[in-house]
Structures are given as structure tokens and as C-alpha cells.
Amino acid sequence: MNAFAALADETRREIVKLVAKKGELTATTICKNFRMSPPAISQHLKVLQEAKVLQMRKDAQRRIYSLNDSGMDEMENWLLDVKNLWNQRLDRLEKYALRVKKERSHDRK
Numbered sequence: 001m002n003a004f005a006a007l008a009d010e011t012r013r014e015i016v017k018l019v020a021k022k023g024e025l026t027a028t029t030i031c032k033n034f035r036m037s038p039p040a041i042s043q044h045l046k047v048l049q050e051a052k053v054l055q056m057r058k059d060a061q062r063r064i065y066s067l068n069d070s071g072m073d074e075m076e077n078w079l080l081d082v083k084n085l086w087n088q089r090l091d092r093l094e095k096y097a098l099r100v101k102k103e104r105s106h107d108r109k
């Protein structure tokens with residue numbers, strides 16, 4: 001599953017917000033912030049980890065989650081690419097509109 005598909009789920013988005021805000025969190029701490037069973041949260045964490053949105057490290061019996069910089073960078077780069085494409089299209093539209101406006105004002109003279 002890619003990161004955007006993983007983040008289509010509201011609970012997973014909330015988990016990512018929580019981890020982004022608080023930094024590293026244990027699975028237990030994450031679970032305490034939701035009205036879901038620990039296995040349900042664990043499944044969400046697994047999806048986020050597989051999508052490279054979160055990373056997990058083990059510390060004895062604890063599983064500690066944090067944002068995965070490479071996964072977040074990948075999403076950010078994709079969004080920037082799309083934004084740049086739209087900016088290019090809008091720039092072309094603006095040039096066209098200015099040309100049409102100039103032609104119409106020239107025709108009126």
C-alpha cells in the first residue's frame with residue numbers, strides 16, 4: 001500500500017498527527033489516544049509502517065513509532081511535483097488571458 005492510500009483512513013491520519021506532534025511514541029501510548037482495541041490500532045500501525053509513513057524500533061518489549069523521514073519526503077516530493085505542474089498550467093493560462101485581453105483592446109482602437 002502506498003502512503004496516500006494508507007492515509008486515506010481517518011484513524012491513520014490521526015495516528016500520524018499524534019506521532020508528528022509528540023515525537024516517538026510507544027504503541028501503548030498511541031492506543032491510549034483512541035477508542036479502539038489495541039489489536040485494531042496495531043493493524044493501523046502495521047499499515048502505516050508498510051507504507052513507509054511510520055517507522056518502528058524495538059526497545060526490549062516496547063515498540064516505539066516515529067515518522068519515517070524517507071516516506072514523508074517521498075510524499076512531499078510528489079505533492080511538490082503536482083503543485084509545480086499546476087503552477088505551470090496556471091502560468092500558461094495567465095499568458096493566454098493577457099494575450100487575449102491585449103488583442104481585444106487592440107481591436108477596439
